[in-house]
Amino acid sequence: MEPARVLAGVQALPPIRGRPACEPCAVRFQIEDYKVRTTRLHWDDLDIAGFAERPLDPATLRVLGYMHDIEHHTVCYLRDLLVSPAHADPDIMAFLGFWVFEEFWHGEAIGAVLDAHGIESGAPRIAKLRQRLGWRERVRPVVAALGSAVVGARLLAVHMTWGAINEWTTQAGYLRLAQRSGHPVLAELTRRIAKQEGRHIDFYASQAEQRLAGDRAAQRLVRRALRHVWRPVGSGVMPARETRFVIDHLFGGDDGLVIARRIDRRIDALPGLSGLGLIEGATTGRPIESVTGPPALAA
Ligand SMILES: [Fe+2]
Numbered sequence: 001m002e003p004a005r006v007l008a009g010v011q012a013l014p015p016i017r018g019r020p021a022c023e024p025c026a027v028r029f030q031i032e033d034y035k036v037r038t039t040r041l042h043w044d045d046l047d048i049a050g051f052a053e054r055p056l057d058p059a060t061l062r063v064l065g066y067m068h069d070i071e072h073h074t075v076c077y078l079r080d081l082l083v084s085p086a087h088a089d090p091d092i093m094a095f096l097g098f099w100v101f102e103e104f105w106h107g108e109a110i111g112a113v114l115d116a117h118g119i120e121s122g123a124p125r126i127a128k129l130r131q132r133l134g135w136r137e138r139v140r141p142v143v144a145a146l147g148s149a150v151v152g153a154r155l156l157a158v159h160m161t162w163g164a165i166n167e168w169t170t171q172a173g174y175l176r177l178a179q180r181s182g183h184p185v186l187a188e189l190t191r192r193i194a195k196q197e198g199r200h201i202d203f204y205a206s207q208a209e210q211r212l213a214g215d216r217a218a219q220r221l222v223r224r225a226l227r228h229v230w231r232p233v234g235s236g237v238m239p240a241r242e243t244r245f246v247i248d249h250l251f252g253g254d255d256g257l258v259i260a261r262r263i264d265r266r267i268d269a270l271p272g273l274s275g276l277g278l279i280e281g282a283t284t285g286r287p288i289e290s291v292t293g294p295p296a297l298a299a
């Protein structure tokens, strides 16, 4: 794609995927369709070597490092979901298999950009991250399994809503990062990633709608979890200062606030979840704490 067109597209940020209201809560994700559409991300045709001539700025690279680590951590989120009631639902399990595959290639694509700037990526970097997490990472599957045993199938409503919120913020974050960097190659790469994140949004948001609609107990459970446990994507994995930096870079200022409020409106439209103000709260200085417990996060 022509660089000018790419940038023009990025500067006019497209709407975050999702419908403004969920009544009636129609299913808009079809697993049969997703099974034939899923594919690894391709970037061989992009001028990655060109970053040597026109490098990205340090702030963009710092955010990309965060995204690389979180995309590659998706397989650990999958591990936590596998011990939840999700394993009994063949459609969810089919989605998760393809989801983790697509997220892996998002990490690889960002790794190629980091490589081009002489920044470590891939296996050595991921191994260091996992080592750094230590006991917190080891207890997560146990906590996830215990939570599932205690709460039961309604925990899936928490997982699916949490996933939708994180996919909304991730997609918006990629598009905003490209916009702020002003780099045509990054703009095209993140456009491709964001397109796949849109399919993840369709899955999680439609699942969340179905599980929340007409179930007051599920709505109360999800509201409580979001209010007291939810933190921005990556908070349980990355140092708090990095999460703060990423949020400030992507959702700071008046433009960032517009995006944050747009995501909050998506959350408001889910059954029983209006008025939480999660994303705006995260952008306006609420302390970012690390969390060790469930539920799983989605990138
Ligand atoms: Fe991703």
Ligand SMILES: [Fe+2]
Binding pocket: 103, 167, 170, 196, 197, 200, 298, 299
């Ligand atoms: Fe995703």
